[in-house]
Amino acid sequence: MRIILYTGKGGVGKSVISSATALKSSELGFKTLLISTDPAHTLSDAFGIKIGNVETKINENLDAIQIDPVYEAIQNYSALFEFISEIFKTKGIDETIAYEIANFPGSTGAAALLKLVLYVEKNLYDTIILDMIPSGDALKLLYFPYIIGRLSRRVMGIFAPVADVGRAFASVLGINVPSKEVIKTELKLLNLLEKAQKILTDHEQTSLRLIVNPDSFSIENAKRTYIQASIYNINTDMLIINKIMPKDIKAEYFEEWIKLQDNYIKKCEIEFSNLHIKKVSLFKSEVKGIDNLKNLANEIFGEENPLKIYSRFTGININQTEKGIEITVPAPFVKKENLEIERVSDELIIHVETDIGKSSILLPLPFIAYKYSLKSAKLINDKIHIYFE
Secondary structure (H helix, E strand, O other): OEEEEEEOOOOOOHHHHHHHHHHHHHHOOOOEEEEEOOOOOHHHHHHOOOOOOOOEEEEOOEEEEEOOHHHHHHHHHHHHHHHHHHHHHHOOOOHHHHHHHHOOOOHHHHHHHHHHHHHHHHOOOOEEEEEOOOOOHHHHHHHHHHHHHHHHHHHHHHHHHHHHHHHHOHHHHOOOOOOHHHHHHHHHHHHHHHHHHHHHOOOOOEEEEEEEOOOHHHHHHHHHHHHHHHHOOOOEEEEEEEEEOOOOOOOHHHHHHHHHHHHHHHHHHHHOOOOEEEEEEOOOOOOOHHHHHHHHHHHHHOOOOOOOOOOOOOOOEEEEOOOOEEEEEEOOOOOHHHEEEEEEOOEEEEEEEEOOEEEEEEEEOOHHHHHOOEEEEEEEOOEEEEEEO
16 A cells, blocks of 8 residues: 655645645556545545545545544544543633643644544555645654553553542542543554554655745745654655746746745755655646646656655664664754753653754664663764764
C-alpha cells in the first residue's frame, strides 16, 4: 500500500492537488482512497458531487471520504473527552469552554490519522491520499505514546478493573478518577497513535508532500512542517510550488508580482534543494470538475507515476566512534539557539523551538548507549550530531 500526505498553509491548493493525484492514481489502475478533514468540504467542490463521512465512489478505482472529526470523536472517544471536560468544569471553567478545551489543538488532524490506521488495517486499497489540515501540529500527537511510555500503559491496564471502585471515593477525596471506560478508551487511542507512527515513518510506504504558493507566508509554514517531519523521521519527498503566474501576462499591474514570485521560487530551489520540486502555473479559472483535475494532474506529473518516491530521506543514523557513539538527526532550518537536548534514563529528548511553539521528539536509545554519557551536540549542515562517550 502507498500512502501520500499533502499539507500546506490554507489556500495553497492542497485539496485540488490531493484530488488530482488521487484521480491519476485511479486512472493508472490503483484502487485509491482520498481522505480529507478540511471543514470547508472542498472535495465536494473539486469533484462537483456531494462527498460526506462515508466512502463516495468517484470512478471505478477511486473512493473519497470527508472525515468529520467531531463525529469521529463522539463515536470513538466520547468517554475520554467527557472525563477531560469534567476536570476543567471542577476547576470552575464554564461547561461550553471546558468542552472546547478538551477538544485539544491538532485533534482534527489526529482524527484523520487515526482513521488512516483503520483503513490500512482493512487493506482494501492500493493507495491512500490524505488531504491534511493546514498545519503540521497533528504530527506532534504521534509521539504522545512515547511520552506516556510503556510503564504508564501497564499501570492504566492494571488500574482499569478497579477504576469504578476509585470513583466511589472521588467526591470524598475531591479528585477526578477516570472510569474503566475512559481508561480503555485512552489505551485504544494510544495503540492507534502508535500504529499511525509506525505507518507514517515507513519510508517505503508513506511520503509527505509540501504545497506552497510563491509567497513568504506559505513557504515559512512549509519550513516549520518540514522541520517537524524531519525530526519525527517522516519522509518528505516533494515540494509543489502552486499558482505561479505565467510570465507572458501582458499587464503592467502584474510585473512586480511576477518578479516577486520569481524570487520566492529561487529561494525554494535553494532552501528545499534536497527535495524534488514541481512547479504549477496558475490556472485561468478555478480547478473544479474531473476534466480540470485531470489537466492539473498532467501538469504536475505528466507521464510519471505520481505514487513513486521522488526523494528519499536519510533519517536518523547511529554510528560507532573511537570514544563511544554518534547519533545524527536531520534538522533542516533549525538554529542552534532554538535547540535543546537532554537524556532521561534510556531515552533522548530533542526540543526545537519554532515561532509557533516547541516541537519535541523522544528517541529510545540503543542498548549500547547505556554505558555512555551524553557528552555534546553540534548542529552541522542541517543535522544534529549528538555524541555519547
